[in-house]
Amino acid sequence: GAGVSQSPSNKVTEKGKDVELRCDPISGHTALYWYRQSLGQGLEFLIYFQGNSAPDKSGLPSDRFSAERTGGSVSTLTIQRTQQEDSAVYLCASSLAGSNYGYTFGSGTRLTVV
Amino acid sequence: SQKIEQNSEALNIQEGKTATLTCNYTNYSPAYLQWYRQDPGRGPVFLLLIRENEKEKRKERLKVTFDTTLKQSLFHITASQPADSATYLCALDRGSTLGRLYFGRGTQLTVWP
Numbered sequence: 377g378a379g380v381s382q383s384p385s386n387k388v389t390e391k392g393k394d395v396e397l398r399c400d401p402i403s404g405h406t407a408l409y410w411y412r413q414s415l416g417q418g419l420e421f422l423i424y425f426q427g428n429s430a431p432d433k434s435g436l437p438s439d440r441f442s443a444e445r446t447g448g449s450v451s452t453l454t455i456q457r458t459q460q461e462d463s464a465v466y467l468c469a470s471s472l473a474g475s476n477y478g479y480t481f482g483s484g485t486r487l488t489v490v
Numbered sequence: 491s492q493k494i495e496q497n498s499e500a501l502n503i504q505e506g507k508t509a510t511l512t513c514n515y516t517n518y519s520p521a522y523l524q525w526y527r528q529d530p531g532r533g534p535v536f537l538l539l540i541r542e543n544e545k546e547k548r549k550e551r552l553k554v555t556f557d558t559t560l561k562q563s564l565f566h567i568t569a570s571q572p573a574d575s576a577t578y579l580c581a582l583d584r585g586s587t588l589g590r591l592y593f594g595r596g597t598q599l600t601v602w603p
Contacts, residue, residue, distance in 0.1 A: 380533075409590065418494075419534070419579070419593040432590060467533050478524050479591065481533030 378402075380482035382468050388488045389458055397453040397485045401470030408451050409471075409479065410443060412464040419467065425451065426473060458489045493517065494594040496580060502600045503570055511565040511597045513580035520582035523556055523563050528577045528596065537578075538565075570601045 381400040389395050401408050410422040421435035425445045436442070440458075445451040455462055465486050469479035497512035513523070521542055526534035540547045540556045540563070547554050553566040567574050577598045581591040 411593075416595075418595040419581075419591075421590045421592070424590050435590070469533070478526070478536030478539055479534075480536065483531070483533050 380468055380470055380480050382466075382482035382485050384485060385483065386486045386488075388490060391460060391489055392457055394454065394456045395458055395487065397455075397466050397468075397487070399451045399453070399468030399470075399482060401449065401451070401468070402480055403449075404472070405470035405480070406448070406473045407471045408445055409469045410451070410453050411467045411469065413467060413484070414464040422453070422466075455487075458487075460489045463487055463489045494580060494582060494592055496578075496594040496597045499595070500598045500600070502602065505571060505601055505603050507570055509567040509570045509574070509599055509601070511578050511580075511599070513563040513565065513594055515561050515582055518584065519558050519561065520584055522583050523554075524581045524583075524591065525552075525554055525563075525565050526579040526581060526593075528579060534579055567599075570599075572601050572603055575600050 380402060383398045387395055406427045408425045411419040412422060413419050423436055423443045424432040440456045443453045465484040467481055467484045469481040471479045493516040495514045503509050522539055524539045525537045527537055528534040538547055538549055538554045540554050542558055551568045555564045577596040579593050579596040581593045583591050
């Protein structure tokens with residue numbers, strides 16, 4: 377596609393429920409990243425996929441968070457047993473590895489846990 | 491871990507003036523430093539990338555400098571316009587390939603007519 381697509385754009389869920397956030401990167405981009413942004417905060421790194429390499433999961437805040445990338449394309453971020461502190465905007469980005477063109481971000485999924 | 495500081499959370503300037511935003515970092519020196527623009531409700535948009543061996547880079551009305559001795563980057567918008575109003579983020583990575591980026595909190599720029 378022309379850009380990075382994320383769905384849903386908004387998600388309201390009850391505390392304790394599981395949620396899945398989806399990211400469709402730009403075709404041909406081998407690298408995919410998940411960040412989250414809380415109100416008034418900077419972007420917090422969550423996880424990074426590069427080609428067929430093992431993902432860098434060092435930013436995942438707890439074992440309730442997991443992500444996968446199928447077929448080197450679409451990625452899903454799953455949050456189990458959501459907590460109120462999980463409320464944030466979850467941003468996905470993709471890039472060409474070694475590119476000089478930076479990341480291309482999606483518009484994000486705004487998650488609200490009530 | 492890397493610490494990134496961007497000058498004042500908000501910067502207000504008059505249309506036509508030059509806006510200068512500052513990004514300071516500690517610890518290791520990045521291979522690249524990048525600047526992004528973020529509008530409300532949108533994801534960041536890539537603007538410029540500068541390498542550690544480059545002193546300056548320009549793109550239209552934008553200019554970025556990179557001083558590895560001072561561990562500082564300056565981002566300039568010349569002849570600023572109200573449409574330049576947004577939050578500007580600096581980001582650093584560590585290596586020769588685009589791995590994870592460390593982002594600053596951003597500076598909110600408002601250009602008034």
